[in-house]
Amino acid sequence: MSKNTKRTSDNMASLAAETLSNPNSSAIAKSLAASALAQSGTDKQTSAEMEEKAGKALQSDKYSDATKSLAASVLSQANKERGN
Template sequence: MAKNSKRTTKQLASTAAKFLSDANSSKIKKHLSGSVLAQSRTTKQTGKKMESELSAILKSSKYDKDTKMLAASLLSQSNSSR
């Protein structure tokens, strides 16, 4: 697997941590927040299967702007050669 040179910003990592601790956050928002935090200080990158799920989230009208923001961040850290 290729190394990821892109990193989650401290501001986004902080926001993701808040979503994780918020009892009112949706399951998908918490899932994406965990992924964002996992990529914040490592060379982990978004996998191919996750790319498809993230794309569907961005295209859907049922997700709020915060969920789409997390999805966009994760999608930007995917392998660009795919």
């Protein structure tokens, strides 16, 4: 199985940290933020469950741009072969 070597950028890690510390952040935003931070500075890849959550967030009109940015970051770190 191929390995995706992308990692969370410093800017995205900062957004994720802010999201997690904000009491007004939605549950999905916090979930995506936690996933992004877990992949910061490691070779961890996005789980299939998080891929699904991130995909739904990107397709929905109800989420903020910040949430969609986190979703895009999480998806960019997904296993390449799983999407095929």
